[in-house]
Amino acid sequence: MNALTQVAGYWMDLTGIFAFAMSGAFVAVRKNFGVFGVLLLAEGAGLGGGLFRDLVIGVVPVAFTDCGYYLMPVAAALVVFFSSRVHRHSGVLAVIDVCDTAALALFGVTGAVKALGHDFSWPSAVALGVASAVGGGILSSVLAMEVPSSLRWEQDLYVLPAVTGAGSAILLDAFGVLNGVTAPCAAVPAFGLGLLATRHRWR
Amino acid sequence: MNALTQVAGYWMDLTGIFAFAMSGAFVAVRKNFGVFGVLLLAEGAGLGGGLFRDLVIGVVPVAFTDCGYYLMPVAAALVVFFSSRVHRHSGVLAVIDVCDTAALALFGVTGAVKALGHDFSWPSAVALGVASAVGGGILSSVLAMEVPSSLRWEQDLYVLPAVTGAGSAILLDAFGVLNGVTAPCAAVPAFGLGLLATRHRWR
C-alpha cells in the first residue's frame, strides 16, 4: 500500500464511521437512552466493526490510536442528540438508510484492503471486509437488546454492498491496480447495487 | 506438539465446528432469520469460541486463515436450510444435542491443547478450553436475543463435557503422553459423561 491508498482509506473509514454512528445514535434515542448511552451506541456502531477487524489482524485497533476515529462518533451523537425533533420526519430515516448503504460499501472496501495489506488470503479478506462492515451495526443492536436488522429475513441483501465492495477491492488487487484512486471507486458500484436492492426490494 | 497432534487437532476442530454450526443454524431457522442470518449464526456458533481462544492466546484466529474453518459452517447452514421440513421431527433435536455434546468434548480438548502449546498454565488452559467450547453457543444465543441455554439452571451440566475434555488433556500432558492418538481419546470419556448427564438428567 502506498501513501495515497492510506490517505484514501483514512477518509473512507471516517465517512463510514460517521454514517454508522448516526444509525447507532438513532437507535439509542429511539430507546430513550441517556447521553452516555447515545455516545456508547454511536461509538459501538461506528467503531465496532473496525475494532473486530484490527483485533483479528493483530494490530492495535486504530479506533484507540487515532483521534479522528473516536471523535467522529461523538460528532454524530451530537448531531442526532440535538436534532431529535427532526427525527419524526420520515425522510430522515430514508437518508440514514442511504448513508448506511454507503458506509457498508466503504467498510467492505477498506476492510478487505487492510486484510490484503496484512497478507490475508482473498477469501479471508472478503470475510474480514464484510465482518468489519456489519460488525458495528450488530454490536449496537445487541447493546440495545434488539435483534440485529441484518439477520432478519426481510433484510437479506443488507450485506450486499459490503460483499460487493470487498469483492471489487480483491479484483482490483488481483489486477494490480488497487491504489488510492481506484479504492474509493470500488465502493461506487457496491453503493449503487445496495441502493438498487433497497429501492426495488430485492430479496 | 508434533505434526500428528496438529492433524488430529485439526480434524477434531472441524468436527466440533460443524456440530456447533448446526445448532446455530437451527436457532436462526427457528427465529425466522434470512439466508445471511442463518449463515452468520452458523459461523458465530461454529467459530466464535475458537476466535475468542485465539485472540486471548494472541495468534491470528485460525477461523480467518484456514478455508476449512469457515467453509464448515457454510456446509452446516446449507444442510439445515435445505432440510427445514425434517426439523419438525423431534428425533432431529436429540441428534443435535448429541452432536453438541461431542463438540463440547472435542473443543474442550483442542482448546486446552492449544493453550498448553502456547505456554499457558494448566488452570488457564482448562479455562480457555471451556471458554472455546461454550463461546460459540453463547455468541449465537446473544445474536438471536435468547438467554444462552448454558446459563439456565436446568442446564447446569451443559459444561461438563468441556471441563472433562480439557481436564483429560491436561492430565495426559502432565504424564507426557499427549499426542495425536491420545488427544482424540481424551474426548471420549468427556463425551460419555456428557451423554450420561443428559440421559439421566443430572443436575
Add this chain to the structure above:
Amino acid sequence: MNALTQVAGYWMDLTGIFAFAMSGAFVAVRKNFGVFGVLLLAEGAGLGGGLFRDLVIGVVPVAFTDCGYYLMPVAAALVVFFSSRVHRHSGVLAVIDVCDTAALALFGVTGAVKALGHDFSWPSAVALGVASAVGGGILSSVLAMEVPSSLRWEQDLYVLPAVTGAGSAILLDAFGVLNGVTAPCAAVPAFGLGLLATRHRWR
C-alpha cells in the same frame, strides 16, 4: 512504571474485580441462572472490561495468566450464591452500589495507567480506562439479556467515577508523580464524586 505501581495496580484490580463480580453474580441469581450461569456472569462482569483493555493493548489478557484474577470472581460468586437469603434485604443493594462505584473508580485508574504504560496517548488512555471500567457490567448485562444499566437515561452519571479516575491518573502522569502511592489516591476523589452523584441523584 516501577514495581510499587504494579503491586498497587494489582490490588486495585483485584478489589475492583471482586466488586464487579458481586454485581454480575447478583444479576445471575435474580435471573434464576444455575451454578455455571452465576460463575460465568461473575467472571464476565469481573474480567470482561480488563479482557477488552488487554486485547486492545495487545498483551495476553492478565485474566487468563494470573490465578488471582480468575479466582476472585469465583469467590464473589460463592459469597452471592450462599447468601441468597440475605439478598432480599434492601441494604444489600445499596452496599453493592457503593462497591460498584469504588470499582468503577479503581478500574478507571488502572486502565488508564496500563494504557499509558503501553504508550497510548492520553485521550486513548482515558477511553481505555472508561471502557475497562464499564465493559464488564455491559458484558454481563448482555449475557443476561438486559439493557445495560449504564445506558439508561436515569443512569447518566454511572460513568462519572470511571472518567474522573482515568482523568486523575492522566493528570498525575502529566505532572510526573504517578506512582504506587498516588495511583490508589487518584481513585479516592473519583469514588467520592460517584458517591455524591448517587446520593444527590445528579443527572
